Amino acid sequence: MQRRLLDVQGLNVSFPSGQETTVAVKDVNLQMQPGETLAIVGESGSGKSTLALSILKLTHKPSSVQALRMMFDGTDLLHLPERGMQKLRGKDISMVFQDPKTAFHPMMPLGKQLLEALPQGRRREKRQRALEMLSRVGLPDAERQMHAYPHTLSGGMLQRVMIAMALLNQPKLLIADEPTTALDVTVQAGIIRLFARLKRQFQMGMLFISHDLGVVAQLADNVAVMRQGQIVEYGSVERILQHPVHPYTRHLLQMAPRLGGTLPMIGGR
Amino acid sequence: MLSGKHLEKRYPWKRWVHSSGAISAVRNVSLRIRAGETIGLVGESGSGKSTLGRCLAGLEKPSAGSVFYGDLEIYSLSRREARFMRRRIQYIHQDPVDALNPYRTIGQSIAEPLWYFGVKNHADRRAAAARLLEMVELPTTYLDKYPLELSRGQCQRVNIARALIVEPEIIICDEVISALDVSTGVQILQLLKELQQQNGYGYLFISHDLSRVIQISDWIAVMYMGEIVEFAPAENFHETALHPYAQVLIEAVPRLIPGESIEALSSSTFETPQSQLTDVEGCPFHPRCPLATKRCREQKPVLRAVGAHRVMCHFVEP
Ligand SMILES: Nc1ncnc2c1ncn2[C@@H]1O[C@H](COP(=O)(O)OP(=O)(O)OP(=O)(O)O)[C@@H](O)[C@H]1O
Ligand SMILES: Nc1ncnc2c1ncn2[C@@H]1O[C@H](COP(=O)(O)OP(=O)(O)O)[C@@H](O)[C@H]1O
Ligand code: SF4
Ligand SMILES: [Mg+2]
Ligand SMILES: [Mg+2]
Numbered sequence: 036m037q038r039r040l041l042d043v044q045g046l047n048v049s050f051p052s053g054q055e056t057t058v059a060v061k062d063v064n065l066q067m068q069p070g071e072t073l074a075i076v077g078e079s080g081s082g083k084s085t086l087a088l089s090i091l092k093l094t095h096k097p098s099s100v101q102a103l104r105m106m107f108d109g110t111d112l113l114h115l116p117e118r119g120m121q122k123l124r125g126k127d128i129s130m131v132f133q134d135p136k137t138a139f140h141p142m143m144p145l146g147k148q149l150l151e152a153l154p155q156g157r158r159r160e161k162r163q164r165a166l167e168m169l170s171r172v173g174l175p176d177a178e179r180q181m182h183a184y185p186h187t188l189s190g191g192m193l194q195r196v197m198i199a200m201a202l203l204n205q206p207k208l209l210i211a212d213e214p215t216t217a218l219d220v221t222v223q224a225g226i227i228r229l230f231a232r233l234k235r236q237f238q239m240g241m242l243f244i245s246h247d248l249g250v251v252a253q254l255a256d257n258v259a260v261m262r263q264g265q266i267v268e269y270g271s272v273e274r275i276l277q278h279p280v281h282p283y284t285r286h287l288l289q290m291a292p293r294l295g296g297t298l299p300m301i302g303g304r
Numbered sequence: 305m306l307s308g309k310h311l312e313k314r315y316p317w318k319r320w321v322h323s324s325g326a327i328s329a330v331r332n333v334s335l336r337i338r339a340g341e342t343i344g345l346v347g348e349s350g351s352g353k354s355t356l357g358r359c360l361a362g363l364e365k366p367s368a369g370s371v372f373y374g375d376l377e378i379y380s381l382s383r384r385e386a387r388f389m390r391r392r393i394q395y396i397h398q399d400p401v402d403a404l405n406p407y408r409t410i411g412q413s414i415a416e417p418l419w420y421f422g423v424k425n426h427a428d429r430r431a432a433a434a435r436l437l438e439m440v441e442l443p444t445t446y447l448d449k450y451p452l453e454l455s456r457g458q459c460q461r462v463n464i465a466r467a468l469i470v471e472p473e474i475i476i477c478d479e480v481i482s483a484l485d486v487s488t489g490v491q492i493l494q495l496l497k498e499l500q501q502q503n504g505y506g507y508l509f510i511s512h513d514l515s516r517v518i519q520i521s522d523w524i525a526v527m528y529m530g531e532i533v534e535f536a537p538a539e540n541f542h543e544t545a546l547h548p549y550a551q552v553l554i555e556a557v558p559r560l561i562p563g564e565s566i567e568a569l570s571s572s573t574f575e576t577p578q579s580q581l582t583d584v585e586g587c588p589f590h591p592r593c594p595l596a597t598k599r600c601r602e603q604k605p606v607l608r609a610v611g612a613h614r615v616m617c618h619f620v621e622p
Pocket of ligand 5: 353354355478
């Protein structure tokens with residue numbers, strides 16, 4: 036059998052604050068094969084981002100992350116010290132966030148930030164590699180954009196630069212947290228096409244977080260539906276979208292915007 | 305009835321000492337909102353939807369053109385008339401939490417407009433706020449709560465209550481469900497629809513969520529770079545849209561069917577929009593239009609009737 040890319044079992048994440056403790060992720064199990072795209076869907080607050088961050092051990096403190104098993108490509112993340120995690124982050128596992136502005140230093144040209152994301156190598160080679168990646172993600176005028184500051188790019192363009200940065204080291208796993216939520220549908224369509232292409236080209240695994248089932252339908256192989264920290268249904272994208280079993284999955288599908296038809300009904304109206 | 309005629313809005317823009325100019329956020333737009341009707345306004349970010357909404361709401365004086373409420377031009381009113389007009393046209397913002405003052409109770413926030421319109425008695429205002437809370441289906445115990453104690457969906461209901469308390473006729477809803485979860489958004493839309501049936505409000509519903517807008521509107525207006533490029537009945541608009549940009553918007557909506565891939569779409573159309581700082585010769589959409597010809601680059605199309613639609617394109621046939 037092929038080695039699993041990601042194998043998470045019994046993951047629990049909680050945030051203690053004063054008397055109360057928020058349990059954000061409860062008893063989550065996930066398995067991904069190399070090259071697979073797994074989508075996590077759910078409404079806001081369901082624990083999607085916390086789940087993603089806990090794999091990178093980047094949950095905001097104070098938090099408690101516990102698991103029975105957390106293996107990434109043969110490495111035991113549970114017992115990996117912080118130095119080891121730092122070597123993985125941005126290299127074997129990269130992350131793309133919803134708001135690209137938070138990922139860049141506002142006062143540094145984009146090119147410089149891209150080069151810093153690359154480990155050793157000659158400056159010229161690194162530059163070449165960054166430029167190549169920028170054009171791969173479909174950024175026009177890559178050469179010029181290397182000198183640009185983040186705020187001069189539109190949301191969609193900056194999102195592409197962030198994706199390029201995440202892909203520079205050809206990660207085995209890309210975690211994308213709502214990467215298209217803030218974008219126009221047209222720009223979103225461009226990014227979906229890009230992901231679909233890159234996934235094939237690089238044989239890259241992708242943990243794709245979204246609340247938009249339409250986007251998920253276009254990209255995912257498997258889908259995990261999350262609610263209040265728990266995965267309530269897990270299956271292939273065809274099965275989940277066409278034969279959902281859990282009432283909550285059905286509810287999400289019924290509510291999802293679709294072209295044509297009328298507004299869905301809630302609560303016996 | 306509220307109607308904007310030949311509205312223009314330009315914002316001065318300055319970058320270096322020697323280069324400055326103006327952004328035309330709205331260009332020669334005419335639009336009429338009738339009581340009891342919903343117009344859905346769609347278009348990409350920066351196309352001018354909010355600017356047009358603010359001009360129509362009396363919140364921002366257009367650089368040219370006029371806005372009529374009945375036969376009153378709303379930017380040339382006496383103070384008394386202006387006060388009356390302000391009650392009749394309300395504007396609801398995108399961010400439900402930001403729109404509320406965190407230091408005021410829900411009851412105070414909802415009743416505040418009444419004070420401005422002359423209801424000085426505290427008990428009367430509180431009673432009115434309680435009635436409105438019921439209208440938006442929140443318990444009256446919320447009168448004494450603060451915004452931070454409420455969820456986003458509940459805050460949006462409070463914003464709606466605050467807009468409705470002055471008994472408006474026209475309500476401009478700017479991305480009112482964008483910040484909400486899908487099912488919360490559906491509930492808010494149901495509420496808005498029911499209130500419309502009861503009270504005959506006219507809505508301008510601004511959103512970039514085309515599939516939702518088609519479901520709740522009577523008419524669809526598609527905006528591109530400050531202009532309305534298509535105006536059409538909402539029913540089956542996803543099948544009847546005529547303008548190439550409107551068709552691109554529809555194609556770009558990801559379908560719920562696995563494998564029906566967006567990859568098949570033509571690519572140049574999905575790049576980022578062109579700059580608004582330079583005027584485009586000819587049709588504003590030509591740099592991205594899959595059908596553009598020489599004529600499109602040279603001659604600007606005008607909005608013309610094609611069947612029940614009005615379309616700004618040289619080549620659209622009924
Ligand atoms: N107060 C302002 N000063 C200067 N420019 C402005 C101002 N308000 C809007 N603009 C510009 O006018 C254009 C239209 O903006 P507007 O906010 O109306 O777009 P929109 O369609 O509502 O976009 P979104 O979907 O992002 O809300 C943009 O280029 C914007 O930068
Ligand atoms: N840094 C934090 N401190 C305290 N609670 C948090 C923190 N981050 C997330 N939470 C809580 O964890 C739950 C899941 O949040 P999140 O993972 O952000 O959900 P999603 O990404 O699905 O919207 C929520 O109840 C949220 O309030
Ligand atoms: S006028 Fe030409 S460029 Fe403009 S939308 Fe029509 S076909 Fe496209
Ligand atoms: Mg999140
Ligand atoms: Mg806007």
